[in-house]
Amino acid sequence: MVHEAIKFEEGWSYLQKGITRLIRHLEGEPEQALNAQHCMELYNTAFHMCTQKPDYSQQLYDKYREVIEDYTMQTVLPSLREKHDEYMLRELVKRWNNHKLMVRQLAIIFRYLDRYFFPRKRINSSLREVGLIYFHDLIYHEMHSPATQAVIALIHKEREGEQIDRELVRNVIDVFIENGMGSIKKYEEDFESFMLQDTASYYTRKASRWMEEDSCPDYTPKAYL
Numbered sequence: 001m002v003h004e005a006i007k008f009e010e011g012w013s014y015l016q017k018g019i020t021r022l023i024r025h026l027e028g029e030p031e032q033a034l035n036a037q038h039c040m041e042l043y044n045t046a047f048h049m050c051t052q053k054p055d056y057s058q059q060l061y062d063k064y065r066e067v068i069e070d071y072t073m074q075t076v077l078p079s080l081r082e083k084h085d086e087y088m089l090r091e092l093v094k095r096w097n098n099h100k101l102m103v104r105q106l107a108i109i110f111r112y113l114d115r116y117f118f119p120r121k122r123i124n125s126s127l128r129e130v131g132l133i134y135f136h137d138l139i140y141h142e143m144h145s146p147a148t149q150a151v152i153a154l155i156h157k158e159r160e161g162e163q164i165d166r167e168l169v170r171n172v173i174d175v176f177i178e179n180g181m182g183s184i185k186k187y188e189e190d191f192e193s194f195m196l197q198d199t200a201s202y203y204t205r206k207a208s209r210w211m212e213e214d215s216c217p218d219y220t221p222k223a224y225l
Helices: 008-026 036-051 057-081 085-109 111-121 127-159 166-178 185-213 216-223
Strands: none
Touching: 008 036, 008 057, 008 085, 036 057, 036 085, 036 111, 057 085, 057 111, 057 127, 085 111, 085 127, 085 166, 111 127, 127 166, 127 185, 166 185
16 A cells, blocks of 8 residues: 655644643643554654655654653753752652653654664664653753752651651662663762762761760760661
């Protein structure tokens, strides 16, 4: 069966509507998630745009990157910049999970690029990897330092006897690890090193306070807690 060639503006307009629906759903707006049938229709449109003449593979790859960059810069980053402390951490975890979901959905729609366009152009990445790198470069790069400080502040509270959301702490640490893209180096450099340094400083201060406040017999058992 011969398909009529799709003009780029026409095809992209249809794809963009589906992508906008996906983003609206991620943002919690009253929009249904993309179902399997709609995803297949979007995939078929992208597929035909890449296999016809003219071939719009490069243009669709450019649009894929543009969509992710625009959403990240215009929606995700401002939502994180306006929040602080524990609220910022919750937003960071939510935004990372949403980003992974969006990239996964877009990779399905533009699967042809992964399977044929990337090898042809010798691009040594996948759509998923390209999409996740945008979060690392545009979000993680700016937010990892305040996130580290916010987690350390929560751990300080727990050391002083307060209840904290441990699951939130674990989820934030997962953001650090997963943004290492298969390596734990980012986690070690951006979080663990600061955490270890803070822990050492905390207990040094504690020991000094105990020595000032307590007699030697009272201090000795505390030093081994």
